[in-house]
Amino acid sequence: MMFKHIAFAGLGLIGGSLALSFAERGVKLSAYDLNTDTLAKAVKTGLFEYATDDIDELLSLDFDLLYICLPVRSACEFITELGRRKFTKPVTDASSTKADVAGAAKQAGITFCGGHPIAGKEVSGFTNAEAGLFKGAYHILTPLSPEFDTQALRELHEAAGMKVTIMEPEQHDRTFGLVSHLPHITAFAMVQTVSAVDIDALNYTGAGFKDFSRIAASDPRMWTDIFLENDKNMIDLIDSYIAEMERWKNAIQNSDEKAMYQMIEHAAELRRRLS
Amino acid sequence: MMFKHIAFAGLGLIGGSLALSFAERGVKLSAYDLNTDTLAKAVKTGLFEYATDDIDELLSLDFDLLYICLPVRSACEFITELGRRKFTKPVTDASSTKADVAGAAKQAGITFCGGHPIAGKEVSGFTNAEAGLFKGAYHILTPLSPEFDTQALRELHEAAGMKVTIMEPEQHDRTFGLVSHLPHITAFAMVQTVSAVDIDALNYTGAGFKDFSRIAASDPRMWTDIFLENDKNMIDLIDSYIAEMERWKNAIQNSDEKAMYQMIEHAAELRRRLS
Numbered sequence: 001m002m003f004k005h006i007a008f009a010g011l012g013l014i015g016g017s018l019a020l021s022f023a024e025r026g027v028k029l030s031a032y033d034l035n036t037d038t039l040a041k042a043v044k045t046g047l048f049e050y051a052t053d054d055i056d057e058l059l060s061l062d063f064d065l066l067y068i069c070l071p072v073r074s075a076c077e078f079i080t081e082l083g084r085r086k087f088t089k090p091v092t093d094a095s096s097t098k099a100d101v102a103g104a105a106k107q108a109g110i111t112f113c114g115g116h117p118i119a120g121k122e123v124s125g126f127t128n129a130e131a132g133l134f135k136g137a138y139h140i141l142t143p144l145s146p147e148f149d150t151q152a153l154r155e156l157h158e159a160a161g162m163k164v165t166i167m168e169p170e171q172h173d174r175t176f177g178l179v180s181h182l183p184h185i186t187a188f189a190m191v192q193t194v195s196a197v198d199i200d201a202l203n204y205t206g207a208g209f210k211d212f213s214r215i216a217a218s219d220p221r222m223w224t225d226i227f228l229e230n231d232k233n234m235i236d237l238i239d240s241y242i243a244e245m246e247r248w249k250n251a252i253q254n255s256d257e258k259a260m261y262q263m264i265e266h267a268a269e270l271r272r273r274l275s
Numbered sequence: 276m277m278f279k280h281i282a283f284a285g286l287g288l289i290g291g292s293l294a295l296s297f298a299e300r301g302v303k304l305s306a307y308d309l310n311t312d313t314l315a316k317a318v319k320t321g322l323f324e325y326a327t328d329d330i331d332e333l334l335s336l337d338f339d340l341l342y343i344c345l346p347v348r349s350a351c352e353f354i355t356e357l358g359r360r361k362f363t364k365p366v367t368d369a370s371s372t373k374a375d376v377a378g379a380a381k382q383a384g385i386t387f388c389g390g391h392p393i394a395g396k397e398v399s400g401f402t403n404a405e406a407g408l409f410k411g412a413y414h415i416l417t418p419l420s421p422e423f424d425t426q427a428l429r430e431l432h433e434a435a436g437m438k439v440t441i442m443e444p445e446q447h448d449r450t451f452g453l454v455s456h457l458p459h460i461t462a463f464a465m466v467q468t469v470s471a472v473d474i475d476a477l478n479y480t481g482a483g484f485k486d487f488s489r490i491a492a493s494d495p496r497m498w499t500d501i502f503l504e505n506d507k508n509m510i511d512l513i514d515s516y517i518a519e520m521e522r523w524k525n526a527i528q529n530s531d532e533k534a535m536y537q538m539i540e541h542a543a544e545l546r547r548r549l550s
């Protein structure tokens with residue numbers, strides 16, 4: 001079964017981009033958002049059947065998939081509310097952490113399969129949404145309810161040009177804690193260090209610093225939620241990362257040329273695999 | 276006085292790019308490099324009057340500026356050798372740290388003004404050199420000998436489209452320790468952490484990780500030298516950076532939503548000033 005009418009709860013950069021992309025494949029759209037400005041912009045595109053800031057109205061619509069695209073803690077609250085209303089239609093989400101969302105969905109007893117599209121930009125909001133944002137990107141599915149038609153969700157995202165992979169929610173949070181959440185913290189901390197030590201030095205940053213710190217210009221609401229939800233993994237990962245920084249400090253303190261050369265060679269070799 | 280004939284000692288990415296850029300402005304070029312392959316490539320461009328791997332031959336040429344573009348410790352050794360030979364023509368360099376080079380030049384008693392062009396790429400060698408690499412970039416001058424015509428050096432680089440600034444060598448090393456050398460260490464440490472914790476997670480890196488870690492694919496010889504020369508600053512800076520990471524760890528451990536939100540907001544605001 002292909003989904004024919006998808007209702008989005010939350011129409012920011014991620015929800016908006018997914019919606020625009022599905023619309024190109026002929027899917028009918030509806031939208032719920034508390035920001036009436038956003039709703040007005042959505043209506044203007046002519047792509048949405050319904051746009052509302054009223055949850056009762058939203059849930060009364062005849063969609064066949066509810067797609068939650070809210071910051072992760074708001075997503076958990078929304079799921080809890082769906083449970084309270086004994087909502088039965090299939091629900092998915094696009095939150096950046098998956099274990100707590102899965103826990104909320106289990107508790108709420110809804111028909112749920114988690115999801116996480118691996119792309120983004122350092123700008124937010126529906127205004128910046130674009131249909132092509134997720135083309136070629138991974139979409140991670142973290143199935144929960146056996147009655148959810150995961151295959152239909154896979155096909156929906158593959159039709160939008162995404163590479164779909166299945167993971168356990170806990171594995172997802174460890175993996176993306178490591179390759180996404182930790183790099184964000186290290187970039188925030190780097191910019192903060194410059195600010196604390198000598199803010200005028202920012203005048204002399206080159207292209208390397210700009211690329212390196214691009215992810216530091218991220219949305220505080222979204223990222224605070226991520227760190228609150230993925231806290232246990234983040235504490236372990238920060239410890240592992242500080243241990244690597246201590247190895248660097250020791251190598252420099254001991255003028256250990258060989259150790260430094262090998263650490264750089266190893267990191268450079270790994271990094272070159274990615275491009 | 277404008278320099279009319281510049282001899283480059285070291286014709287890698289930096290030396291090669293500077294040479295190509297000065298050639299476009301009608302400057303006569305010569306080159307010294309121990310790699311005969313590199314010399315053959317330089318000769319092939321038709322831009323070099325002389326290309327040699329013999330230091331005696333190099334120093335007998337009639338150039339009016341010697342431009343050392345070697346990894347920083349080789350640059351110091353080269354300067355010491357110039358002192359031994361009582362070399363008197365003006366000498367500049369392009370090394371990434373400036374205090375130790377200045378110390379070597381003072382000791383050698385040569386006519387010296389240090390320099391550092393603030394640009395680069397994650398590839399090295401003359402093959403990757405390009406005339407436009409430094410267009411619009413800063414060039415930091417760290418004058419040493421009063422008899423050196425700093426104004427001529429300034430004009431040479433301004434003619435190549437660079438923004439020239441004067442600094443003390445020690446100030447240079449603190450500033451670039453902070454905005455260039457430290458970010459490189461944090462990127463190396465990040466890639467190493469992924470490798471140590473779960474190397475398969477590299478499959479799921481998005482555009483953010485790729486931008487963030489681009490500088491991890493850097494040349495081990497060049498960067499080992501930089502950390503050895505700028506060791507005292509780097510040890511202090513790593514300590515400041517680890518302190519910021521500890522602040523993050525504490526905020527996450529205490530679920531301190533407000534602290535996290537403010538730290539992200541502050542970092543994002545600073546980062547947005549750069550683009």
